[in-house]
Amino acid sequence: MSRKGRARRISDCTGGGGPRSHARAPHQRRVEGAQQTFVIGVLASAADFERARAWRLSDAPDYERYLTDTARLLAEARRRFDTVRARMFHPQDFAEFCVLHGLDPAEPAARDRYLVNPPLQTQLLAYQGEELAGDFVPRLVRARENGLTLCHADLLLDGGLYGGAGESDDEHRRWVRAAYQRGAEVFRRMLVGAGAGVYELRLRVDAPGGKLSAAARILQWEDGVVRINDEDLELLCAVLCAGLALELPAVAVLHGSQGSAAAGGHFRPAAWAWSSDGPDWEPSARPVRLDGVAAQPGYSLGTVC
Template sequence: MANTKNQQQSMRRALRRDVPATVGLLVDEQDFAAMRRYRSFSFTDHPDYLHQVERLLRTLSTQSGHTTVALFDPEDFAHYCTETGLDPDSSTSRSRYTAEIAAAGATVAYTGQPLDHLVPVLISRSVRQATWEYATAVLSGIGNCADCGEDIGRAAFDRAAHQLLSLIDTAGPGTHHLVCSIPAADEQLLAVLHVTTGKDTPAVLDSSEGAEFATVLAVGIALEGPGGVVLRTSTQDTPDQLRGWRLHRGSLIPLTEGEVFSAYCTDADTGEPLSPEPGVEYRAGFDLGDPPGTPPHH
């Protein structure tokens, strides 16, 4: 009997290692304070809460094959409970919500890193996810062109992808850091992309980052509003090079060397000049061309 019981326990432990674990994390004091209104949430001190979460993560990582952390948003949690008819003052509801948000993809795998390293990455991924969802909703809501019947959002995304590929191809070898900034109706959309290109090798980039970047750029193209892209290229033994483009009627127009210098060396709040960054060259943007057959829609 004892051997049978031990075998069963061993099998359960083996099964437990195959079950992933997910922890919903309240990253700041404000979110933590919002959850204290629920009696079933027993923590009273945020630093102690974070300490206990870190201990839990270490324990889970030894018991599970894979442990992830998701950002727990109290306001979104309350909305989720209203929509699903769940009692928000319940650990079961919190668990279900955590599973739902983890399924959306904005998570960080726990591999033993300290929380002060994990949290910034988690926040960054959550912001990227929210930006992509918002940009996608904007593109989906524009509808079809009244003249040609084409889906404006889809056409804008195709054009954005073409211009992004053109930019990467023309940038040449090096480590490239791209930033796209587009003002939208409710918020400033920002996308960042890192690309590494060898002298005789194709560009290497994260496919998710690339899709997010193209989606944000597509919003600016579809709305034919302001916005722009900046590119910083680093290569060995040479100064970093900064270039820029502005959106005009759905196309990226290269900035001159003087415009790039002015954009980087002017305080955005006061308009006062700033000192140039040491070891950096300010260069004009290069022509990206325009994909055929995709004129701006009105």
């Protein structure tokens, strides 16, 4: 499957200090060495900006100016560093992190530790010059939500997703890897059967500790080339993996517009549903409504090559 998006966001930052501006450096980190990486936390709303005022994250008078200053800082970072990454700076998460570790939230060191906290590094996105107030800030919000789901899935799999299972537990890692590959193949067959079009896949797995949910927008051309954000693909495959590995009840709906400009610009609405209660996915036994989207039983994935 071809895709265009972002690489997996696992930061290797360990060093201090970065370029300075009104956005302030204390919530930025970089690594010294052959490849320099710049990481920044971004406040994602005016409400978050107001809540964070007491921590002096920015000298900006309002959120609009904050975004302008942050965009300028990111542009400078792209000129100076090999890689630039960002994640949502969530005030509630940060406050709880400081309580958990006994840190003063007004101290730069606390913000540094929060920013590169290993369990939260699944929330990092590569920044490549996107407009902050356009698509990028909403993607940061989704990345935080996705990251929480990834942590939940990894916990259910005893650390098998991100290497926390232990160096000696090769059998466990192989088990998780096999389930991940099966999940990726399920997703591939859904797309191959759908053909060219613009779709959204919604997925829900009923798991211990709460539902695992994932959603992704997908553009598929006639030649099978697919565009999907890498972070969304990672989440879909991880949730599919957890459901298949643990044989949890699950449902998926693929809906959107089937067709292409090359076919004369003819598009038709489409919505298919599948379910799983064990090691395999099958067309749903009856019509499904998931997150307000109604779908008919899908095609057999076993007949898709």
